[in-house]
Amino acid sequence: MPKEFKVGCKVPDMPSKEQPIVKNEEKVVERKEDNMIKVGKPAPSFTAPAYYQGKFVSIDLEEYRGKWVLLCFYPGDFTFV
Amino acid sequence: MSVSVDSPFVHKVWNDSELSKMVDGGVQFPMLSDQGGKIGTLYGIYDEEGGVETRGRFIIDPDGIVQGFEVLTPPVGRNVDESVRQVKAFQLVRESEGSEATPSGWQPGKKTLKPGPDLVGNVWKEWSVKDNYDK
Numbered sequence: 001m002p003k004e005f006k007v008g009c010k011v012p013d014m015p016s017k018e019q020p021i022v023k024n025e026e027k028v029v030e031r032k033e034d035n036m037i038k039v040g041k042p043a044p045s046f047t048a049p050a051y052y053q054g055k056f057v058s059i060d061l062e063e064y065r066g067k068w069v070l071l072c073f074y075p076g077d078f079t080f081v
Numbered sequence: 082m083s084v085s086v087d088s089p090f091v092h093k094v095w096n097d098s099e100l101s102k103m104v105d106g107g108v109q110f111p112m113l114s115d116q117g118g119k120i121g122t123l124y125g126i127y128d129e130e131g132g133v134e135t136r137g138r139f140i141i142d143p144d145g146i147v148q149g150f151e152v153l154t155p156p157v158g159r160n161v162d163e164s165v166r167q168v169k170a171f172q173l174v175r176e177s178e179g180s181e182a183t184p185s186g187w188q189p190g191k192k193t194l195k196p197g198p199d200l201v202g203n204v205w206k207e208w209s210v211k212d213n214y215d216k
Contacts (some may be wrong), residue, residue, distance in 0.1 A: 009133075009155035037125050039149060043141045045122040048084070051092035052111040059111050062145070067169055069141040072159070073126050073134035074116075076190065077087040077095035081100065081158040 009079040043071070084113040084120060085134055126152050140168055142175065186213030 003012075037044075047060045061069070074081075087095070092112035101107035113120070118195065126137030136153035141172030148171045153159065170183040173193065181193040184204075194200060194207055 003131065036141070036152060037147060039147055041147060042145050043139065043147045044120075044204075045124065045145075046120045047116060047119060048113040049089050049102070050082070050111040050113040051089040051096065053109075056089050056093075059113055061141075064141075065145055066142060066143045068172065069139075070164060070168060071124075071139040071141060072083045073121055073137040074083060074085050075131075075133040075135070075155045076085050077091045078153070079154060080098070 009075045009081060045070075082110075082111045082113055084115050086115055086118055086132065088116060089114045093187075134197065138164060140164070140171060142171065173211050186210075188213075 043061065045061050047058060049058045050057050052059070084093075089112070092114065096107045096112065102189055115127075117132065118129070118132070119129035121134040121137070124137055124139065126135045128135050129131075129167070133155070135139065136151075136155060136157070136159060138151045138159060139147055140149040142148050149167055151159070151164075166188060169189045171186060173183060173189075174181060177193075180195060182190075182196055184194050185208075187193065191213065192207065
């Protein structure tokens, strides 16, 4: 029988079965250094698809040079907080 | 701008069906899609186990430099007023070309400090808890 799960602000934990986790040791080490965001240092650049005022657009952080940017990440649409 | 792992289509439906009922005219900034969490990983706030972004908030200046950030776990929401206050403070500091600094508890319109030899040991004359924190 399907079990009901509690809704929250993240993807619900599923009962764990043996899940093959693909690990790439080299990649993990590389990422650790990439992850260090520091104040006073350049923000990592990116391009991403977005929804903006009725249209689907492509947003490139570099195009925001000359403006102040408040970049806010959040767990997901239709979550509660 | 905002970022989550949802697709732009989900952003549209969320804006149209719910957010536009809370804020007149709906969301006024781009809602970015980071499916796979690549951007979140670059910024160090992607939760690989949960498959979602945590509440990371970054202030990036006109030169593309990170001036500040804050990261919260999902159940606690941000205080937008505080983010705006910080942006205004950074803007003031930038416009003054570093000659002014905003002390603890500073709000727009309040007194700033002018760091220099004369201020050493004399901050107590320029700043008080009462002036900066009492409402």
